[in-house]
Amino acid sequence: MAANPSVLITGASTGIGATYADRFARRGHDLVLVARDRRRMEALATRLRQESGVAVDIIQADLTEAADLAVVETRLRDDTRIGILINNAGTALGGSFIEQSTDDVARLVALNTTAMLRLASAVAPRFVQAGEGAIINIGSVVGLAPEFAMTVYGATKAFALFLSQGLSVELGPKGVYVQAVLPAATRTEIWEHAGADVNTMTGVMEVDELVDAALAGFDRREPVTIPPLPDVEQWNAFQAARQAMLPNTGQEHAAARYRTAV
Ligand SMILES: NC(=O)C1=CN([C@@H]2O[C@H](COP(=O)(O)OP(=O)(O)OC[C@H]3O[C@@H](n4cnc5c(N)ncnc54)[C@H](OP(=O)(O)O)[C@@H]3O)[C@@H](O)[C@H]2O)C=CC1
Numbered sequence: 120m121a122a123n124p125s126v127l128i129t130g131a132s133t134g135i136g137a138t139y140a141d142r143f144a145r146r147g148h149d150l151v152l153v154a155r156d157r158r159r160m161e162a163l164a165t166r167l168r169q170e171s172g173v174a175v176d177i178i179q180a181d182l183t184e185a186a187d188l189a190v191v192e193t194r195l196r197d198d199t200r201i202g203i204l205i206n207n208a209g210t211a212l213g214g215s216f217i218e219q220s221t222d223d224v225a226r227l228v229a230l231n232t233t234a235m236l237r238l239a240s241a242v243a244p245r246f247v248q249a250g251e252g253a254i255i256n257i258g259s260v261v262g263l264a265p266e267f268a269m270t271v272y273g274a275t276k277a278f279a280l281f282l283s284q285g286l287s288v289e290l291g292p293k294g295v296y297v298q299a300v301l302p303a304a305t306r307t308e309i310w311e312h313a314g315a316d317v318n319t320m321t322g323v324m325e326v327d328e329l330v331d332a333a334l335a336g337f338d339r340r341e342p343v344t345i346p347p348l349p350d351v352e353q354w355n356a357f358q359a360a361r362q363a364m365l366p367n368t369g370q371e372h373a374a375a376r377y378r379t380a381v
């Protein structure tokens with residue numbers, strides 16, 4: 120990768136995305152910020168230009184809208200200065216599955232998965248061609264835990280993890296680094312969108328600490344970074360159990376417990 124490639128960050132107007140913007144600007148990377156709220160991105164861009172001297176472009180886009188998404192895809196395909204994509208834009212929904220409207224869950228899926236997928240798909244061929252580049256996908260520990268009963272949100276985050284791991288397998292040998300970041304509860308505005316008061320919750324990480332930890336994982340080229348998990352061996356054991364099961368799945372016959380007498 121060029122020493123300081125430009126970084127395109129979705130969901131960069133606030134929260135985790137704005138903090139990534141701050142950190143990559145301090146590292147001397149030019150930025151492309153993507154979100155809906157132009158005013159907030161302008162304020163962030165002005166500060167980062169002054170403090171870090173980097174160039175900051177803004178794309179105002181609603182990533183649930185095909186036409187807006189296409190603009191970002193085109194930028195990723197054509198702008199060879201962009202060497203890092205951070206797929207961070209995402210939101211959450213309050214309520215149980217039957218309380219959430221079909222339109223709302225479809226919009227959630229469009230933002231948290233389809234936008235992530237389309238942007239990765241737009242940039243990956245160029246990165247592979249160059250033999251370098253990085254994609255950071257923001258998942259969530261919720262994607263590991265159906266028990267949390269945030270079913271659709273969690274399903275989108277399971278998608279983010281699987282997509283990242285699959286892309287690591289496919290693109291890693293071609294020089295492209297893919298990182299899944301799995302935060303747990305972090306103090307941002309997402310909780311207001313999910314109808315929860317973050318100030319009443321315990322175990323909430325501050326956003327600066329979350330992003331700095333995620334970047335430590337990025338610098339180590341970890342495929343999966345779970346900033347709040349104290350013992351990485353728990354994650355390693357989880358992956359080892361999955362991999363141990365796989366060779367047993369290619370069988371000509373159904374398992375004995377499913378064989379019925381005819
Ligand atoms: N905070 C937490 O506890 C956790 C967060 N995460 C994940 O981290 C990521 C960032 O979340 P966080 O910073 O907390 O949330 P925030 O709500 O603080 O920020 C979300 C960002 O996404 C942007 N965004 C929302 N909708 C759209 C849209 N339709 N099109 C384009 N941009 C959009 C918002 O900007 P704008 O409104 O201007 O469009 C904003 O910049 C998400 O993927 C989230 O799921 C994962 C685990 C825990």
Ligand SMILES: CC(=O)[C@H](N)C(=O)O
Nearest residue numbers: 211259261303304313
């Ligand atoms: C709203 C949430 O559940 C949060 N973003 C998370 O992923 O933990």
